[in-house]
Amino acid sequence: MKDMMPDDISGEYQEHMFSYHDGTHRKVLFTNIETQLPEGSLIVSRADLRGIITDVNQSFIEMSAYHKDELIGQPHCILRHPDMPAAAFGDLWKMVQQRNKWHGYVKNLRKDGGFYWVYATVIANIRNGDITGFTSVRRRTSRTKINEAETHYQTL
Amino acid sequence: MTHNFTVSPDFNPSHISGWYIFNTWLQRAINEEIHLELYNSATEQRKAIADDQVQLIYANPYDATALVRDKGFIPVARADNKTDEAIIAVNHESLILNVEQLTDGTRISSTDDPDVRMMCMIMLEPAGLNKSNTITIQRDAYILIAKDLLKNDADIGFFLEDTYNELSDITKKQLRPIVHSQIHVIHHLLLVGPKLAHKKNDMQSSLLSMVDDPKGAGVLKSLNFERWIVVGQEEAEFMIDLMDTLAE
Structure with missing residues (x-):
C-alpha cells in the first residue's frame, strides 16, 4: 500500500507508521476532523479470502474519500486508523472463518486524513459449502456507543 | 398442473x-x-x-x-x-426533525414486512432505539400507517420508499420523511x-x-x-x- 500523501490531507495532521505481518510498512497521516455517516446510509463492501477489496458501494466511496479504482485491489486495512488497536479487531478473522458473524465499533481513516465511526458487521460468503470471500456492512451508530468504544480501545 | x-x-x-x-x-x-x-x-x-x-x-x-x-x-x-429503500416519516407538524431527536418510548407504526422493518430499525440505532425501548403498532397496510401518523396515534411510521412515494399527494403533504435509507x-x-x-x-x-x-x-x-x-x-x-x- 502506498503511503498517504500530504497533498491529499485537509487540515493539520499527525503521522503514524503501520508495520504489517508481511514486513511492509505504511505511513498514514491523520487529522481530528470527523465526518458523520449520513443517516440512512449503509457502507457495503466485499473482499476476497485475503481481505483484498473486490467491490464497494457508493456510500463506501463517498465516506472513504477514495476513488473506486483506488480501493479495488487494496487490502481493507487501507482504512485502518491509528487509534484502532489491533486487539479491537482481535477475533474478526477467526470468527468469520468459523462462519460466525463479527460485529464491532470501528474508527475508519479517510483519504483526506479525517475519520468516521461505524458499527461494522462482517460475514463469510459461503458457496457450495466453501468460504469464497467476505461481505462487510458498516452503519451509523450512536454517540454513546462511540464514546464507550473510544474509552475501551484506549485500554487495549 | x-x-x-x-x-x-x-x-x-x-x-x-x-x-x-x-x-x-x-x-x-x-x-x-x-x-x-x-x-x-x-x-x-x-x-x-x-x-x-x-x-x-x-x-x-x-x-x-x-x-x-x-x-x-x-x-x-x-x-x-x-x-428497495425505506423511509421513516412523521406527521408534518411533528417537532422531530431527525432520528437522533427520538427518545425511549417512541411509538412506531409498521407493517409486518420484515425487510422494511429491519431497514428502519437499523436507521433508529443512532438514537439508541431498539425493540425493547420502542412501542410498535402493527398494521396490515401502509395507508394505515399514514393514518396513524395523521391522527398522532404514532410518532413515526415505517414505509417502503416506493409505497410512500405512491401515497396520494394530499396524504404526503401531511407527512414528512425524516430519513431515507441509502443502501442501493x-x-x-x-x-x-x-x-x-x-x-x-x-x-x-x-x-x-x-x-x-x-x-x-x-x-x-x-x-x-x-x-x-x-x-x-x-x-x-x-x-x-x-x-x-x-x-x-
Whole structure:
C-alpha cells in the first residue's frame, strides 16, 4: 500500500507508521476532523479470502474519500486508523472463518486524513459449502456507543 | 398442473390489477398454467411458502433469503432501476426533525414486512432505539400507517420508499420523511421454486424481451417497471449475504 500523501490531507495532521505481518510498512497521516455517516446510509463492501477489496458501494466511496479504482485491489486495512488497536479487531478473522458473524465499533481513516465511526458487521460468503470471500456492512451508530468504544480501545 | 404465483405483500395496492395482467401475460409466454394468489400479510404468505404452496414469487429481499437458502428457489429476474429503500416519516407538524431527536418510548407504526422493518430499525440505532425501548403498532397496510401518523396515534411510521412515494399527494403533504435509507444494492427478486425451475430460461428470455413488445410494455407500465433484467445466482447470493449481515 502506498503511503498517504500530504497533498491529499485537509487540515493539520499527525503521522503514524503501520508495520504489517508481511514486513511492509505504511505511513498514514491523520487529522481530528470527523465526518458523520449520513443517516440512512449503509457502507457495503466485499473482499476476497485475503481481505483484498473486490467491490464497494457508493456510500463506501463517498465516506472513504477514495476513488473506486483506488480501493479495488487494496487490502481493507487501507482504512485502518491509528487509534484502532489491533486487539479491537482481535477475533474478526477467526470468527468469520468459523462462519460466525463479527460485529464491532470501528474508527475508519479517510483519504483526506479525517475519520468516521461505524458499527461494522462482517460475514463469510459461503458457496457450495466453501468460504469464497467476505461481505462487510458498516452503519451509523450512536454517540454513546462511540464514546464507550473510544474509552475501551484506549485500554487495549 | 397449475402452479401458484405470489407477490410480496408490500406492493402498492394500486398495482394489484397489474400483477393479474402480468400473470396472464406470463402464462401465455411460457405456456404454463399459473394461478396468482395474493396474501394480506407477510405472515400469511410465509405460511403458504412453508406449506410448499408457492412455486413462483416476487419476493422481498428478506424472504428471498429463506427461499433460496432453505427452499431451493432460484433467481430469475428483477425490475431494473428499482432498489428497495425505506423511509421513516412523521406527521408534518411533528417537532422531530431527525432520528437522533427520538427518545425511549417512541411509538412506531409498521407493517409486518420484515425487510422494511429491519431497514428502519437499523436507521433508529443512532438514537439508541431498539425493540425493547420502542412501542410498535402493527398494521396490515401502509395507508394505515399514514393514518396513524395523521391522527398522532404514532410518532413515526415505517414505509417502503416506493409505497410512500405512491401515497396520494394530499396524504404526503401531511407527512414528512425524516430519513431515507441509502443502501442501493437490495431488490425484490422474481424467484422460481424447484417444481417450476425447468421454465427458468423460458421465463428469463420472455421477461427480457417484454419491453420490446407492445403488449409486454403495457404490462410493465401497469407494474410501474421500466424493464426486467436477469439475476444470476451470485447476484442473489450477494444480496442474501448482505441481508444476513443486517439481521441480528
